[in-house]
Amino acid sequence: MKLIAANWKMNKTQREAEEYVSKFLPLVKDVTKTEILLCPPFTSLCKVSQMLEGSNVKLGAQNCHSEKKGAFTGEISTVMLKDLGVEYVIVGHSERRWIFGESDEIIHKKIVACLEEGLRPILCVGERWEDREAGMTFKVIETQIKLALSGLDAFVSKIDIAYEPVWAIGTGNPATPEDAQLVHRFIKDLVGPVRVLYGGSVNTSNAGDFLRMPDVDGLLVGTASLDPESFFQIIQASENHHQQEEGG
Numbered sequence: 001m002k003l004i005a006a007n008w009k010m011n012k013t014q015r016e017a018e019e020y021v022s023k024f025l026p027l028v029k030d031v032t033k034t035e036i037l038l039c040p041p042f043t044s045l046c047k048v049s050q051m052l053e054g055s056n057v058k059l060g061a062q063n064c065h066s067e068k069k070g071a072f073t074g075e076i077s078t079v080m081l082k083d084l085g086v087e088y089v090i091v092g093h094s095e096r097r098w099i100f101g102e103s104d105e106i107i108h109k110k111i112v113a114c115l116e117e118g119l120r121p122i123l124c125v126g127e128r129w130e131d132r133e134a135g136m137t138f139k140v141i142e143t144q145i146k147l148a149l150s151g152l153d154a155f156v157s158k159i160d161i162a163y164e165p166v167w168a169i170g171t172g173n174p175a176t177p178e179d180a181q182l183v184h185r186f187i188k189d190l191v192g193p194v195r196v197l198y199g200g201s202v203n204t205s206n207a208g209d210f211l212r213m214p215d216v217d218g219l220l221v222g223t224a225s226l227d228p229e230s231f232f233q234i235i236q237a238s239e240n241h242h243q244q245e246e247g248g
């Protein structure tokens with residue numbers, strides 16, 4: 001099943017999150033062929049978790065710490081996330097890699113922490129523009145994945161990967177669906193059967209084009225997920241795609 005995930009990043013107060021979810025749930029109530037995920041900031045997880053109970057929408061976090069508890073001021077553990085009803089965790093988003101200096105080694109530890117707690121990590125990988133220009137896209141992706149998933153071959157079915165080219169995030173300049181397809185294929189050839197999402201300037205007009213690619217198994221949506229209507233339209237694109245596939 002395709003996964004359409006919203007990464008709200010550092011947006012929405014608790015009240016705004018509440019307004020969003022109350023508009024969103026009725027819109028998506030008949031969605032059955034697509035897995036839907038909301039990843040609000042930590043401060044809204046509790047409220048959103050209560051509102052999603054019994055619905056067809058799952059809850060994710062945008063980050064976690066690699067240790068279960070201890071003297072780590074300002075951090076949130078996978079145990080705490082699990083306790084709130086979180087099922088997914090975005091790990092290694094480029095905004096954490098490049099702004100906060102999160103290393104592949106830390107990302108690996110966070111993935112292990114998620115797996116130990118029964119949370120499903122969404123490992124984000126992606127090249128910078130200078131990597132792409134230097135013809136290093138595949139090498140960068142390969143290195144990021146090998147380091148993050150080192151020793152975890154037996155667990156790939158419990159992990160999703162998101163290909164998010166850094167230059168495409170929040171720029172209005174997405175990768176072409178064909179370029180995304182090439183990288184997604186490369187990732188599956190490297191890792192084995194794994195669900196690979198595309199992220200980076202996905203919107204209501206281009207979502208369907210990405211989902212038509214054979215190895216695009218879902219989308220990780222930032223800006224266009226902040227409005228319940230537009231995020232719903234992206235989910236609709238996945239439902240439509242599924243129907244067309246079924247129709248032959």
Ligand SMILES: O=C(CO)COP(=O)(O)O
Pocket residue numbers: 007093164168169170171172199200201202220221222223224
């Ligand atoms: O980073 C992203 C999702 O994790 C993508 O963000 P945008 O959809 O705003 O480009």
